[in-house]
Amino acid sequence: MAVTIRDVAKRAGVSPSTASRALNGKGRMRPETRARILRAARELGYRPNVHARGLATRVTGCIGVVIAARHLPVERSFYGLVLEAIESTLDQEGYHVVFSVLRDQSPPKCAQEGRVDGLAILGTDIGPELVLPLRKQLPLVLVDHAIPGVDSVLPDSESGARAAVEHLLSHGHKEIAFIAETLADPSFARRLAGYREALADHGLPYREELVAEGGRRPQSWRPAMEKLLRLRKLPTAIFAANDSMAIGAMRVLQERGIPVPEEVAVVGFDDGDLAPYVTPPLTSVFVPRWEMGEVAARRLLELVRGEEPRARQVMLATELVVRRSCGCGGG
Amino acid sequence: MAVTIRDVAKRAGVSPSTASRALNGKGRMRPETRARILRAARELGYRPNVHARGLATRVTGCIGVVIAARHLPVERSFYGLVLEAIESTLDQEGYHVVFSVLRDQSPPKCAQEGRVDGLAILGTDIGPELVLPLRKQLPLVLVDHAIPGVDSVLPDSESGARAAVEHLLSHGHKEIAFIAETLADPSFARRLAGYREALADHGLPYREELVAEGGRRPQSWRPAMEKLLRLRKLPTAIFAANDSMAIGAMRVLQERGIPVPEEVAVVGFDDGDLAPYVTPPLTSVFVPRWEMGEVAARRLLELVRGEEPRARQVMLATELVVRRSCGCGGG
């Protein structure tokens, strides 16, 4: 049997309730009594029982992190780093992470069972019909997704996309394609919006035929690129909604002997781990994934602690990282 | 206030304990009583309180998954897929995953606080001095690591390495280098052992100068490759302890204009996601990472349920996947 608060109390010569107060730093008490109790706890290696405490306080000390199955495998996912950042931030505050994959559109079990005090939801595959009822149950923060009235943290995709396209425009490109896995994903849709804005700002028309989706299959860049390759005239630049599409596009181009960036420039989005290592190194829009996780975790802690109930949407700055795939000389 | 078992019992016209038995399927009871109770629970939307149950049964329904900080980021880690497999397997059995990063050599907090019924420890950075005491506290399974007397599941690295080297030998290679991030990692050391065995089996000497470590830094392939490139005569083949080293080696060779596989053949280990997509496609030893996670999770469930207390070491078969980097024509 593990050491309980009664053992600590007995050893310190006080009652369990006094021990409880000392251990939790609540109420006033004589410093020496407190010290005696803390010492006893230390000597005994006392660890409060999570369940007993949870039962009494209705607090779990856990935050659920939910990711949709579509974003798996974690190791290739945009959200891997976000997960780590959340874990790291919560760990420092004594909270734990319950990691859970959403395989269908039913609410995560960890929330249903009351195992967590709050929820971070990664990605856009979880709609309002699921989120809104959940939000009434417990604090909740969306990461990389926005639903009105719900706390969220996401990157400034539009500005990032605009910066990318403007960079290509400044290279003199006039025919810039946009490719994405799917435009049904709001995150990618925002990148498309930025692309359109940049074109419009420069008086260029938006041309449907230069926009291609690949679908959610693996290697989804192939169908997208096929559409572009069927054009009478290849665009001189491709802006991809994420790095994986960009790298796939480069692969297809190189397979056909089309040199990148000489014939076709390529710019990606996310600035993931691979970007510096592909050939040529990929120019990409940096997304502060770690920071997204950190901000989400901190917000969740605030909510769990009952502060500031008004929903807040945090948008983090992105930044174009110039390498060589856009035609610049850099690293 | 949430609906409790008393509400269910009242509605079904029975006592709470009867309701408890019905809900948990314990003991015999009249089928219609059970049905009535289950219906009442459903109608009320009853959710058992985890803490109350945990307090009464001393079971948490959670398994901790611990990964050493060295293996981060998850998204590039060998263990990302293992994590998912564990989550998936446990989810099916109603268990939850507490994800935790080990940042120093102190025992994971989730275990100390009794938040989990068992522990899966990923990787080799956690030594006996930490594992052995933990194991006395709770069920524990090591993944990709072995400590005598502790349950573990790991890939058959030696056989895999032997198969890889024998394949290269069958191509006629006589000077085969071995590179690894570090030989201090037991997992990589086993791959070196397989390499040596294969050489010995074929009457070839083990040559120190053909074995190079890179260290644990990012891009650790550079120092390793520098050692090899300083040799009077370049080896005709390189066997790398993991894909990341292999891909880095190919990059260095190609930077110097040395064609792969014509001048130097390369074989990797892990058969990770990138292997088919690099140029040339990487021949690599497949490691059943998903299965490792699944087996570990099932074993953990057995242990948690009190079956079979004798420690067991499970070694899963690996398999050489031949592509083009070894000089074969395949995909």
Next chain:
DNA sequence: CTGTTAGCGCATTCAA
């Protein structure tokens, strides 16, 4: 087959 009773370990009233 079912109900009564007791207790899991803790935090929190309320008295003293």
Next chain:
DNA sequence: TTGAATGCGCTAACAG
């Protein structure tokens, strides 16, 4: 400043 009493919701041992 401290202690005694109470209850969080559930399961298990024991009666009936």
